[in-house]
Amino acid sequence: MNRIQRYLLRELLASFLLLLGIVTAIVGAALMLQFLHKAPELGLIAVVRALPYVLPEAFPITLPLAFLVACLLAYGRFADDNEFTAFRMGGMHPWQAIVPAILLGAVLSLGTLWLNSDVLPWATLGKKEVVRDQIQQLIRALERGASTKLTLGDSFLMSAERRESDGAFKDVQITFRGKADESGKKKGSADPLAGGPFDLRAERAWLWLSEDGELLNIRLEKLRSVRQDTRLTQEEGRLAIELDQLVSASPREKAKDEDQMTGEELLYRLARGSPNAELVREWEAEYWRRIAMGFAPLFFGLLGAPLGLFSARGSRASAFLMGLVVALPVYYPLLRLGENLAIGGVLPAPIAMMLGNALLAVAGGWLVWRIVRV
Numbered sequence: 001m002n003r004i005q006r007y008l009l010r011e012l013l014a015s016f017l018l019l020l021g022i023v024t025a026i027v028g029a030a031l032m033l034q035f036l037h038k039a040p041e042l043g044l045i046a047v048v049r050a051l052p053y054v055l056p057e058a059f060p061i062t063l064p065l066a067f068l069v070a071c072l073l074a075y076g077r078f079a080d081d082n083e084f085t086a087f088r089m090g091g092m093h094p095w096q097a098i099v100p101a102i103l104l105g106a107v108l109s110l111g112t113l114w115l116n117s118d119v120l121p122w123a124t125l126g127k128k129e130v131v132r133d134q135i136q137q138l139i140r141a142l143e144r145g146a147s148t149k150l151t152l153g154d155s156f157l158m159s160a161e162r163r164e165s166d167g168a169f170k171d172v173q174i175t176f177r178g179k180a181d182e183s184g185k186k187k188g189s190a191d192p193l194a195g196g197p198f199d200l201r202a203e204r205a206w207l208w209l210s211e212d213g214e215l216l217n218i219r220l221e222k223l224r225s226v227r228q229d230t231r232l233t234q235e236e237g238r239l240a241i242e243l244d245q246l247v248s249a250s251p252r253e254k255a256k257d258e259d260q261m262t263g264e265e266l267l268y269r270l271a272r273g274s275p276n277a278e279l280v281r282e283w284e285a286e287y288w289r290r291i292a293m294g295f296a297p298l299f300f301g302l303l304g305a306p307l308g309l310f311s312a313r314g315s316r317a318s319a320f321l322m323g324l325v326v327a328l329p330v331y332y333p334l335l336r337l338g339e340n341l342a343i344g345g346v347l348p349a350p351i352a353m354m355l356g357n358a359l360l361a362v363a364g365g366w367l368v369w370r371i372v373r374v
Contacts, residue, residue, distance in 0.1 A: 001100070004087055008074060009100040015070035016104075023066050027058040039131050041152055046134045053126035056119050061332070063112055064296035069323035071101050071304025072311065076319055079309045094371045098305040105301030113294030117263030124260045128244075135246055139209050139216060150207075152246045156216075160205070172205040172220070174198075176241065200224075202237070216241045258286040277345075284349035285342035292335060292353040299360035300326075306367035331356045 001009070032054050036042060042050065078084050078097070087097055135152055142150050148160040148169060155177050160169035177197045203222035210217060218239040258266065266287045274280050303326065311322065334356035342352040 002096075004092070005096065005100050008078065008097065009104060011074040011077070012070055012100060012104055015073045016067050019066040019069050020062060023062040024055070024058050027062050028055045031055075031057050035127065038154065039134070041138055042131070042134050046130055050127055050130045053123040053130065056115065056123045059115055060112060060120070060293050063108060064293075064300045065323060065327045067105065067108055067297045068300040068304045068326060069320050071301055072308040072319035072323055075101070075305050075308025076311055084309060095368065097309075098368060101301040101305035102298070105298040108297035109295050112297060113291070116290035116294050121260050121262050128260075132243055135243055136209065136213055139207070143208055155246045156241070158207070164204075168204045168206055170204060172202045174200050174202070174205075174218070176239075214243055216243060216246070258283050263287070263290065278343070281343050281345055281349070285339050285353065288342065288349040288353035289335065289339055292338070292357055295357055296331070299357045299364065302364035303360045303367070306364060306371050309371060310367065331360065334359065
């Protein structure tokens with residue numbers, strides 16, 4: 001690597017690190033607000049505990065975007081100051097000016113692949129554990145008689161008029177938004193209320209955690225109304241709701257969803273297969289989504305470097321806006337489209353998930369060809 005290439009690499013690194021900090025702070029704050037919206041019951045200590053698990057989710061989005069804008073800024077300034085003209089007059093091939101962006105993009109891609117494969121599943125499980133601990137504390141506080149109301153995100157709401165001397169809650173209303181094939185039925189419960197979703201009223205209710213802390217148990221007397229596709233009235237009912245059904249940190253979270261598996265776990269599941277074809281397609285889509293997003297910095301560098309040389313006269317604000325246009329309305333929607341096509345079985349997962357990267361590669365290759373021809 002010659003002196004000018006090292007100079008470009010330093011410029012890229014300086015711009016990238018600054019932009020990464022700014023964009024990550026913005027996106028991280030938005031993700032934290034989204035997490036708190038889905039788990040509003042979290043206390044201050046739980047929020048502090050959740051922060052290290054929420055912030056890593058921002059990097060697969062902010063790292064490629066920051067690198068793209070850094071390329072636009074560094075190479076735009078390189079051309080605007082006529083340094084690129086001097087570079088070519090010195091007899092150096094234009095491709096050599098783009099090499100630093102490709103090399104740094106490759107290094108960032110390796111880091112992003114590791115992030116997607118190992119760090120993000122760890123962060124997802126960590127968030128789930130934080131919310132689970134908080135839910136357990138809230139339920140135990142309710143058991144001790146500290147309150148007559150329990151709200152667990154959008155999943156569960158219980159309110160009572162008062163607490164009686166025998167520990168029962170009087171005039172209870174319960175809303176649960178679980179799924180009909182989950183919760184207490186997995187633990188052997190035969191009660192028709194075990195699955196949810198439902199809204200109900202009961203004259204009296206008792207609530208407690210199971211010994212292993214995995215189930216929220218509720219015993220009800222004189223149910224006056226129940227909605228679970230039908231209406232019924234009965235003298236007594238029992239609910240056994242898995243805490244996993246109440247952990248709503250992510251709209252896709254389940255007991256062990258594909259976004260909670262490491263890359264090795266996903267490969268193991270894919271190698272074993274499953275009779276559920278849709279589930280296999282979800283695993284494939286998740287696996288190739290991580291690979292596609294992992295290689296995003298490399299392809300963003302391939303596009304951003306020549307695009308910066310062409311947009312030399314643009315301002316810093318226009319470079320940032322151009323980066324947003326490439327990433328948000330183009331790349332990430334294509335990634336989402338590819339995921340839907342892969343899960344729906346319309347296209348094989350490797351092809352569907354690489355649509356965005358292929359577009360960046362074609363556009364970047366065409367721009368490089370234009371620069372070489374000039």
